[in-house]
Amino acid sequence: MTSSQGRSAAVPASPGRPPSGTPRVTDRNELPDRVWTVPNALSALRLLGVPLFLWLLLGPQADGWAVVVLMVSGVTDWADGKLARVLGQSSRLGALLDPAADRLYIVSTLVAFVLRDVVPLWLVAVLVGRELVLAVMLLVLRRHGYPPLQVHYLGKAATFILLYAFPLLLLADGGGAWVAVVAPVAWALTVWGSALYVLAGVLYVVQVLGLVRAERAAPLPTAARPAP
Template identity: 40%
Template sequence: MSKHTHNGEDEAFSPEPKNIIWTVPNAISFLRILSIPVIAVLISKRYLVWSLIVLAISSASDGVDGYIARKFDQVSRIGQILDPIADRLLIIFSMLALGWAQILPWWLLIAVGSRDVVMLGEVLLLSDRDYGPLPVHFVGKAGTALLLMSVPVLIVADLSGSTFFQVLHLIGVAGAIWGAVLYWCAGLIYIMQGHALLSKDKRRANA
């Protein structure tokens, strides 16, 4: 058990689900992660209809694995890690593919990707001090949701060059920009939370 999970204040940062790996929800999560490169390749090759189909199946599986985990008491530590990893990978790979297909500007991909690099550094730093994942902030959820929703919107918008689809493209880009802004706002919140935990450790060590 982590040394930082013995009081109520710290438990929120390191939940204690079951330490199991081989479950149906985890298998679904692994398959979802494996589908992400497939989606990215389909987008980059402009097989847009097929990419939408695989994306829809992958997105549906996200809700299914969570339902099964709660319904059959199969919530696991690795499962709680796999879900956010899958979301991050889907965002990065999809936007990389959209950039490669010249559907989305590259600067937006860089803005989103750099935030995840920063967050990875913080996660590793906290993990080195036996902290689990930080609690997900609603700003981060909103940013992730906007980014995830903008992906299918941008794919659909590229199916045609008519005025309607051009407007749809602008909506998708606007959603991605706002998602990136919220994504970074949440990142700053997580940085402050991590700094507070590390400062608390330092005070304990000096006490």
């Protein structure tokens, strides 16, 4: 097994740095160690909304309030990243909380929708399968001494689309004159968001495999080569 210490011995560079000729991987540990920031507060608020959303959807089935929670989550998902850049408040904690909140909302929403028969099971299987594949890729990165890769803009766009598609799916699942208008829009956003979400996962896998291949192809420095 290749550990981060083993990588450092084979490559004359700091731990977490890819071999020569490959893009540098941004290490989240290089970000400031901040906790009390506005973006972190928004990410924490989003996380607290996950159990509230599930309870509203599966308990009293208060779909209107569940839609409000999802809409607030979508707005804060955009706002925390924007404020982190504008205010210069990027942090290690924020780099962990933001994608964690995204994944929790998407997975919990899909599970709840299956229990309510809002979306088909195959759609949930595809998106949850994507998360499982990415979890394996994180293990591969750790084994080779790399930090998790930064979230791709395509993944953020897909998450944003899905977080707005889900409330519309709830509205389309109910009754009312608006269903004929809302349902096509909801399913269009769901299909596009899901496709982009899977594509972002494929790009992540390609990046990880590219790093691993580049590391294996990199020649060992003279000091690390066995004596003749």
